[in-house]
Amino acid sequence: MFQHVVAIVSGGASGLGAATASYLVRHGARVVVADLPRAYDSFLKLEEDVIAGAAGGSSVGDSGGASIKFASTDVTKEDDVSMALTIAEDEFGEQVNVAVNCAGIAPARRMLSQKVESDGTVSHRLHSLEEFSTTMNVNTVGSFNVARLAADRMARRSTDRDGLRGCIINTASVAAYDGQIGQVAYAASKGGIVGMTLPMARDLAPMGIRVMTIAPGLFMTPLLQNLPEKVHKQLVNNVPCPSRFGNPVEYAKLVGSIINIPYLNGEVIRLDGALRMPP
Ligand SMILES: NC(=O)c1ccc[n+]([C@@H]2O[C@H](COP(=O)([O-])OP(=O)(O)OC[C@H]3O[C@@H](n4cnc5c(N)ncnc54)[C@H](O)[C@@H]3O)[C@@H](O)[C@H]2O)c1
Known part of the structure; x- marks a missing residue:
């Protein structure tokens, strides 16, 4: 299904990115997982699962290992992302035609929070400018960085029958529309x-490069897995139908579509x- 795909998946060692990398490789794509150095162990587990056909997939055998590579990457760094794209070219013999932006962080902090002590005194905690900038830098600037450098590589490819060279898929969130307290x-x-x-x-239209964004709701990934069971139940109560967490493979299938x-x-x-989302 994706034999023609050479992809870079940022944040691809965990959660939605890992599900996407695995889904694409199991259906014939070649993928570079671009993630932070500390994510390398998670990548090795993912690679093992892809080769063994774990998580309900069919085994792709050793060819799976040849089709999934790791590039140690901080998405906010130009050199790191360029290197990841070069690894794709060197390993797979062609430039990427798909870039999926899944790297992201999700800090929870109110702009100004207030605590009333037992003796009635009130203290305040202010959102730091640094935490705001870091979030913007990883999520927004990082996505732009991967998109722009990937577009530059895609533009060097020849076109398909539709005049297309590639596709960039970003990951936003429903928080873009219904941001909650602390978001x-x-x-x-x-x-x-x-x-x-x-x-x-x-x-990017003149170069035949498409751009789409997925805004996920609540997906069961390490981002949410660590929350207490009680919080899981409260969160799921807000999802009308089907009333459950999204399965990361549903995100991966949308990328495929x-x-x-x-x-x-x-x-x-x-x-x-x-x-x-409620407030
Ligand atoms: N899980 C959800 O319910 C949900 C909902 C809406 C949006 N999202 C978004 O989907 C994306 C993936 O989320 P997830 O749930 O899979 O999270 P996750 O924490 O499982 O995975 C995120 C990955 O991004 C990597 N990463 C973080 N900073 C990076 C950087 N500077 N450079 C490179 N890689 C970096 C991490 O190492 C990790 O592997 C995020 O952008 C998140 O905001 C998730």
């Missing part, structure tokens, strides 16, 4: 990704079971 930085960073989608698609449907371009797709 001011995260929501701003994801709103930036939503806002980039159409102008990026327009900028976007790759396979050339007429999808310049749009954000919510993937959230009709969830609208």
Whole structure:
């Protein structure tokens, strides 16, 4: 299904990115997982699972190992992302035609929080500028960095029958629309990704490069796995139908559909079971 795909998946060692890398490789793609050095052990486990056909997939055998590579990458660094794209070219013999942005962080911090002590005194904690900037830098600037450098490589490819050279898929969040208490930085960073989608698609149209964004709702990944059972139940109660967490493979399948449907371009797709987050 994806024999023609050479992809870079940022944040591909965990969660939605790992599900995507695994899904694409199991269906014939060649993928570079671009993630932080500390994610290398998770990548090795992913590689093992892909080769063994774990998580319900069919085994791709040793060829799976040859089709999935790790590039130690901080998405905010130009040199790291360029190197990851060069690894794709060197390992797979052609430039990438798919870039999936899954790297992200999700800090929870109110802009200004207030604590009333037992003696009635009130103290305040202010959101640091540094935490806001870091979130914007990883989520928004990092996505732009991967997209722009990948677009430059895609532009060197020849076109397909539709005049297309490649496809960039970003990951926003429903927080871009319904940011909750404590999500001011995260929501701003994801709103930036939503806002980039159409102008990026327009900028890259002359080169035959499409740009799409997925805005996931609640997916069971390490981002949420560590929350207590009680919180899981409360969160799921907000999801109308189907009333459960999203399965990362559902995200991966949407990536696959976007790759396979050339007429999808310049749009954000919510993937959230009709969830609208409460405050
Ligand atoms: N899980 C959800 O419910 C959910 C919902 C909405 C949006 N999202 C978004 O989906 C994306 C993936 O989330 P996830 O749940 O899979 O999270 P995750 O924590 O499982 O995976 C994120 C990956 O990004 C990597 N990463 C972090 N900073 C990086 C950097 N500077 N450079 C390179 N890699 C970096 C991490 O090492 C990790 O492997 C994120 O952008 C997140 O905001 C997730």
